[in-house]
Amino acid sequence: MEFFLDAENVCFSYVNDAEEPPSRTEVLKDVTLRVKEGEFLAVLGHNGSGKSTLAKCFNAINLPDSGTVTVAGLRTDDEENLIPIRSNAGMVFQNPDNQIVATIVEEDVAFALENMGVEPSEIRRRVDEALRTVGMYEYRMHAPHKLSGGQKQRVAIAGILAMKPKCILLDEPTAMLDPKGRDEVMSTIKMLNREQGVTIVLITHYMEEAAQADRIVVIDGGETLLDGTPKSIFSQVETMKNIGLDVPQVTELCYRLKKAGYDLPGDIITEEECAQALFELLTKRGE
């Protein structure tokens, strides 16, 4: 098995039964997307582009109208596969308050394991380990509603980690957080990917977050528009702006200067690269 997540020619429509005759809204039009084990993929697209719908296809919340989706080689349209798929590809949603069910942090993290019928001693071990991994072990006896947004999202991530998934799908996990909470969640995601080899699919509106991924896919109008490394995606400044997305500020600055005739690399996406390139540009002149 080569790809961990594999969507082949996926089409998906939402059906509105309330209307007569029922109306259909086509959201995904023939999307093919393959994600390797251990990869960190960011998915960009404006509101309504179909990116959340696609993510929900990867843990069998949505089943495609046509095409196939497999997770770790298991087809999502086979009901027998549902539990192995959901425990292998966990999902974290945008609103931290909508996904916490228990009144004590450690009970919340144990929720899925209890449902899966894991041995109590094993639950204890895995809950502690998951909470330590996301840096929330000291808060294990706290009430979730008293935590900050970033802390709640880390508890949600721990709840998924406890199932020992190979992949985590995150649907705008930082949209409702303040800058500190965003940093906490992003460092947790990167650590899980780099140190524990967890496959990450991150849906985001923040270009600076996407710039930290191995690969970016841009979804527009229910189709894959761009697919490549952050450098190759963000160097297409015009295309990104035309579809209502953006590029990091450093990329935009270099792009503007380049357009004005200055000699700068066209694929700058980090602050350090930008500072270096500008330093060279400004000092070369003085020589």
Next chain:
Amino acid sequence: MSMIRTEELTFVYGEKTPFRKVALDKVSLEINEGEIVGIIGHTGSGKSTLIQHFNGLLKPTSGKIYVDGEDFFADKKKLKEVRFKVGLVFQYPEYQLFEETVYKDIAYGPKNMGLSEEETDRRIMDTARLVGLTPEQLQKSPFELSGGQKRRAAIAGVMAMEPKALILDEPASGLDPQGRARIFDMLRRYHDEKNNTIILVSHSMEDIAGFADRILVMNEGSVFCFDTPPKVFSRSRELEKIGLAVPQITRVMNRLNEMGCGLGDDIYTVKYAEKLIRQRLEGV
């Protein structure tokens, strides 16, 4: 002329309980009529507590607040008046849409003010135009609109009350870059036409930097600084220390300063950075 003025405004949550917390500590400030003010501060810095005083949702534990020159807590009858004068748009306001049609939803505020049907209609049509909703969309159910349209419809509901000051808590959060830009264009248009006071709470320095006349930085329940964007961003190091994220472009310009190739310490937009670099290179 001052729109909102506070004198040593103090607010304590859970007074006389073990959970006592001073959320605002002797805050004195003045916001002028027609001004656009951005408020930033980390979670728990007191910014939400502060704006809830501006239209009388919270009563100060001590200190004074004046709206349009009046101490509205001194006279209970004035309280309702203040709610019409200062409109507050909460975070994710689209969750509060409830009527059958967008038109009726926007009408809710003006109707409660006791306005005539004609006047209510005029205001709805006027704000719909400002926020970019078509007459056809006004007749739809709010739940048929897209996320960005719902957000704008909810903001229109407060704008239609024509408050002298409009306060918005994170009006662009959760929207994509284009949706964010639309919200800010709409607010700019509203301000250009009505010249009312706008107070905007946001976590995004990038958004506030390009929009506000002055920025109020809150920290630990106190005013950290309240000044023009260049003045505020020239203290970017201190802002990062109190847990705020300065724009990416400001961080790069600080790095260039460290490398001995500084262009200034008050750069907070890409356009301004480009201008300074080109000036340096072209020797103008």
